[in-house]
Amino acid sequence: MLITLEGLDGSGKTTAWRALRDRHPEAVFTREPTDSWYGEAVARSIDDDDADPLAELFLYMADHADHLDRVIRPALADGSLVVSDRYSDSRVAYQAATLADSSIPDPFAYVRSIHDPVSRRPDATLYLDVDPETAAERSGRTNKFERVAHLRKVRDGYERLLDADPERFVRIDADRPQAAVLDDVTAAVDRLVD
Numbered sequence: 335m336l337i338t339l340e341g342l343d344g345s346g347k348t349t350a351w352r353a354l355r356d357r358h359p360e361a362v363f364t365r366e367p368t369d370s371w372y373g374e375a376v377a378r379s380i381d382d383d384d385a386d387p388l389a390e391l392f393l394y395m396a397d398h399a400d401h402l403d404r405v406i407r408p409a410l411a412d413g414s415l416v417v418s419d420r421y422s423d424s425r426v427a428y429q430a431a432t433l434a435d436s437s438i439p440d441p442f443a444y445v446r447s448i449h450d451p452v453s454r455r456p457d458a459t460l461y462l463d464v465d466p467e468t469a470a471e472r473s474g475r476t477n478k479f480e481r482v483a484h485l486r487k488v489r490d491g492y493e494r495l496l497d498a499d500p501e502r503f504v505r506i507d508a509d510r511p512q513a514a515v516l517d518d519v520t521a522a523v524d525r526l527v528d
């Protein structure tokens with residue numbers, strides 16, 4: 335089973351991922367961007383305020399393709415539970431926002447469409463829903479994606495994803511104190527794996 339954690343920067347995904355790792359030591363825990371050389375190329379692009387948004391999308395896609403081939407598909411074939419901190423929905427929500435002013439008529443549909451033939455749909459996605467102001471505050475606004483105006487657009491993208499695929503998502507109110515959020519995250523995963 336593939337479970338993904340999604341949400342704005344600072345929504346608490348990594349905190350939730352660590353709590354799940356302690357609770358499910360047998361599972362495979364992974365993330366995007368990965369720590370491969372493709373992921374390093376993505377990290378360079380994130381740090382470049384002038385990076386071309388279309389080139390950046392394809393760096394993320396290269397990292398995703400390698401992640402699928404090297405980590406996700408082999409672990410699923412072994413019967414493991416796989417938990418990924420960010421996955422394809424991050425691309426749709428974030429790159430639809432960065433490509434909003436590009437020549438692509440519907441970036442949301444476009445980014446989804448390039449995943450369809452190559453990706454592996456998550457079985458379930460925990461969406462940590464946080465207000466963009468809180469997200470920017472918690473993440474420390476350290477990169478170009480962590481600014482409030484941008485995060486508002488990204489949140490709209492996540493809302494479209496939840497509307498399009500409601501049975502896959504579990505929405506968790508991440509504006510609450512950490513303990514309450516983690517209780518909901520662990521309970522949701524317990525329900526999914528039982």
Ligand SMILES: Nc1ncnc2c1ncn2[C@@H]1O[C@H](COP(=O)(O)OP(=O)(O)OP(=O)(O)O)[C@@H](O)[C@H]1O
Nearest residue numbers: 342343344345346347348349472473510511512515
């Ligand atoms: N519910 C919460 N209430 C208050 N602070 C929180 C909460 N959840 C996480 N934090 C804190 O917010 C910061 C960001 O959390 P975390 O790294 O888990 O978020 P993230 O979604 O993985 O962020 P990013 O996408 O930027 O990596 C950390 O300092 C963490 O301790």
Ligand SMILES: Cc1cn([C@H]2C[C@H](O)[C@@H](COP(=O)(O)O)O2)c(=O)[nH]c1=O
Nearest residue numbers: 343366367394420421424425428429479
């Ligand atoms: C996978 C992915 C990530 N991003 C953005 C979101 C964050 O601002 C950074 C790095 O992610 P982290 O979880 O904060 O380490 O990259 C993106 O725009 N598109 C993606 O596909």
